Amino acid sequence: MSDNVYAHDPRGASDLFASGEGNLFQRVMQLKQDSEARQDEAGLSSNEGAMSLFSTVQPNIVQSIRAFRIQDLSDEAQRLQQHFLYAFCANAQTKQEVLETIATSFLFPKHFGKNYDGLYDCLTDLVQKAGEQPGFVIVLEGLPIAQKFDKDGRETLLDVFREASEFWAERKVPFRVFYSFA
Numbered sequence: 001m002s003d004n005v006y007a008h009d010p011r012g013a014s015d016l017f018a019s020g021e022g023n024l025f026q027r028v029m030q031l032k033q034d035s036e037a038r039q040d041e042a043g044l045s046s047n048e049g050a051m052s053l054f055s056t057v058q059p060n061i062v063q064s065i066r067a068f069r070i071q072d073l074s075d076e077a078q079r080l081q082q083h084f085l086y087a088f089c090a091n092a093q094t095k096q097e098v099l100e101t102i103a104t105s106f107l108f109p110k111h112f113g114k115n116y117d118g119l120y121d122c123l124t125d126l127v128q129k130a131g132e133q134p135g136f137v138i139v140l141e142g143l144p145i146a147q148k149f150d151k152d153g154r155e156t157l158l159d160v161f162r163e164a165s166e167f168w169a170e171r172k173v174p175f176r177v178f179y180s181f182a
Helices: 012-015 024-042 070-079 093-107 116-123 149-170
Strands: 060-064 083-088 135-143 177-179
Touching: 012 060, 012 135, 024 070, 060 149, 070 083, 083 093, 093 116, 093 149, 116 149
Parallel strands: 060 177, 083 135, 135 177
Antiparallel strands: none
């Protein structure tokens, strides 16, 4: 006789449904609870379940957009009721133009200083003072590769977003930034 267990074999049925560590329903419920606990430990908010586009993306990160499509990111932010902020920066050539594009796209206040400190303040303190936040999905598309906005300028800009991500991580608010280069 084969070692395979068939559905009509009472030994298999009794093990699967009634013996051991509880019945099948109890084990399924335990798996669900374990999954929810892992999500909580990973810092996912309660509405960012396993079916989320972000199930493999840390809640507070700055990363290349890679295989993500902007529309999918927007749709997921809307589904999760998070803020979606988008800036198309490919037409900018300097730090000032990049910051102006971001400020205009994100609807920053007029007093925005158009410098990295002002950007950080608008992404953190200013928004936090507005009240509890559900989370953020930010897309910076086409960051320029230009002589007046070189690699150091791009890295400094992304560092500001990384620091803002850390700020929101301390408050357990998802803050994901996706970027691409022109």
